[in-house]
Structures are given as structure tokens and as C-alpha cells.
Amino acid sequence: MKRSIGAKTLVYPTPTWIVGSYDAQGRPNGMVAAWGGICCSDPPCLAVSLRKATYSYGSLVERKAFTVSVPSQRQVKEADYFGLVSGRDTDKFAAAGWTPIRSDLVDAPFVQECPLVLECKVLQIYDLGLHTQFVGQILDVKADEAVLDVAGMPDILKILPIIFSPGNRVYYGVGESLGHAFAVGKEI
């Protein structure tokens, strides 16, 4: 028997990503986002949802571009800091000791220190209520050499991304391998 918890945004896992953008003055800004995910394979697209009240919102609308930088669990303090203050009155990059790098593909900066970054062009903007969803076409994924496996693909156990848990609002790391997709189910 399941207990009803109500109409809440409680689902697991959700990500911890830094959404990077330039403001009207060209200053680099970033915010932490957990409301998002891949939404299409072809064209490759990722969606992030922002409240209109955020400083980043106007930047994404204006520049039609954003980046997603995936912080490592070693960077949980910096990542969380990007959700604590506003880019309106704070240079978050400087305060956190992070370096904004201008994307050569889209009009947005990514975080040099994060092991994996995605450069996205805004394809669609959907006003859903408190949040507005930005669907971004992924134009490139860039990764530190140190987090690539022997096949040249990103290794999640080297990236060590941060998992956000809604409800108790706690960050978690990634655990052990549970097996290969499209494979372990063949035992059924």
C-alpha cells in the first residue's frame, strides 16, 4: 500500500548543472539547475527550466544560447554557491574561483573547471507556469581529457556528477555500477 504525498516535484534522480549565460552587459553568469534533462536524440537537445525571476532567464531569452557545465562532486560547494546568490549583483565566477570561457559555438560561457560542458542553442521556449523551459540544441560536448575512457567517451565515474534529491534538498554522489543497459534485462 502506497502513501499519497501530494502533487509535488519529488522524483529521483535529478541533476545538478550550472547553466551559463551572458547578461545584457556581456558579463558571464551562471546558475545551478536541477530541473532539466535530455529531451531529444535527433537533433540532440537538452531542456532546462528557469524561473522568470532569475537573472539568467532574461539572458537566455536575449542571447538564445546557454551552456550546461557538469560539476564534479569535488565542486559541490562551488555549484551550490551558484544557487545561493544572484548574478544581478555578484560576479559568481570570481567569488567561486571559477573561470568563464566563451564558447566558440554559442553566445554563452562555460565553466573551465567543470569536467564536462555542453554548448546549446535555444530552439524553443515554453512558458509552463512558474518555470519556463528552454530547449537547447546541443552543438557540442566538451570534456577534460582526464574524464575520458579508453574509447574517448566520458566516464561517469571520472566525472563524478552531483545528484540532487528534491524534498530533503541534499546532494549525492554516484554509486556503483549496476550493469549494462539493454543487457541486464535479458535475464528476464
Added chain:
Amino acid sequence: MKRSIGAKTLVYPTPTWIVGSYDAQGRPNGMVAAWGGICCSDPPCLAVSLRKATYSYGSLVERKAFTVSVPSQRQVKEADYFGLVSGRDTDKFAAAGWTPIRSDLVDAPFVQECPLVLECKVLQIYDLGLHTQFVGQILDVKADEAVLDVAGMPDILKILPIIFSPGNRVYYGVGESLGHAFAVGKEI
């Protein structure tokens, strides 16, 4: 220096969810989905993206409803199985030993054995390309008593959701706590 990996859907973490629906004959069906995430807090909404070729696609369009059942890492074989075969010719629930429970809020079934389920009414359908995004309003979240914490909220370390890693297509568990959101960043 970052290495370019190309325009791919490589980001971490992504979820492993079972999207439940009824087909035209009223038969319960489910599929595994990693392309999705929360997309709005008010109204509370979750998005999942399905290829038009999936059997579930027509069910969501027709019934304007779906559920998301969050499997535990103990259920990784069953979850993966739901991505290996099609509901067109297979009763996946019966084969996996899972029980479809009719939602009393939306026209879709959830998986009784999964520790956490969300019941969603389709609000928007966005055709993005290979995938179509279904934005569902979360009408209720239901959880097994066993996965609730002392405050009556879901505990991710009791749910033990499955993380999907695109690229190498491997499932992972959840790791250790890294600290509280909106808190650990205050040390910056």
C-alpha cells in the same frame, strides 16, 4: 584544455524511469525512459520524451496520461527489460513479474513494486524531432511507507533509484551524501 566529443546527448546524471500507460485495448504497458526531468514547480510538471516509434507514444497521445514509476536498484533487471521488448506483442508486466495498478487520478497504470510513483496528466505535447516531449502535470506522488523518512518524505537512500549513464549505457546506483543544497555553498 577540453576535447570536443561532438553534438551528442552526453550529460550526467540521467534518470531510469518506467513510463506507464494503457494501450487502445486497455492493456497496461510500460517503457523505460532516461530522457526526462522535472520542468516546472507550479504547476508541478515532469517531462518525458518518447520516440514516435514506441508503442507507448500512441497511448500517451490518446489517453493524455502517464505514470512514472521509479525503480530501485534492486529492480535493475526488470527496469532494463522494459526497454528491451515492445508492448505491441509482449505483456511486459507479466513477463517481469510486476503488477500494474490503475491510477485513481489519471488513465494510466503504475508499477506496484516500484517504491515511488508519480501520476501525470498530459498538459503539453512538443514534437522536437526524433523524440516528442510530453509535459505531464504531477497530480500525486505515492511512495511505499518503507522509503519514507521520519518527516514522511521520500528518502533517496531508501528508494535507491537507478542512474543511467549515456554513452557507455551503464546503470549506476546513488552514492554518498555530499551535503545540503542552499547550505554547503555558504562556505564560499
